Amino acid sequence: MTNKEKAKAYWKENIKYxxxxxxxxxxxxxxxxxxxxxxxxxxxxxxxKLGFWFAQQGSMYVFVVLIFVYVRLMNKLDKKYGFDA
Structure with a gap:
């Protein structure tokens, strides 16, 4: 797989995530x-009320958790395509 193909596959998977x-x-x-x-x-x-909680706090907590999930996914993706310098 050439570098260009690796980069294209990397970004395709990144956008999916x-x-x-x-x-x-x-x-x-x-x-x-x-x-x-x-x-x-x-x-x-x-x-x-749970609906109020999600509107005021829950979405922020979930967003922070998703940031950590994204970092973990990207670290794995970097290793998979050899971009983990």
């Missing part, structure tokens, strides 16, 4: 915080 992680974050922030808030508001955590 980004799209998947952004979809997860969208579903947590928009889905849980707005679309499904009425169903989630029947559950309470620490005295707050």
């Amino acid at each position: 980004v799209l998947i992680l952004m979809f997860i974050w969208f579903m947590v922030s928009f889905g849980a915080g707005i679309l499904f808030k009425d169903a989630l508001n029947t559950i309470k955590i620490g005295g707050f």
Whole structure:
């Protein structure tokens, strides 16, 4: 596999990871915080409705976790394609 082919495959896989992680974050922030808030508001955590919690705090926590997941995925991807200098 040439360097150009490796780079192309690397970026294709990278974009796939980004799209998947952004979809997860969208579903947590928009889905849980707005679309499904009425169903989630029947559950309470620490005295707050779960829909409210996701809209105010949960999406930020999930975003931070997704950053760490992305770093881990990219480290594996770098090793897979030999870009891990």
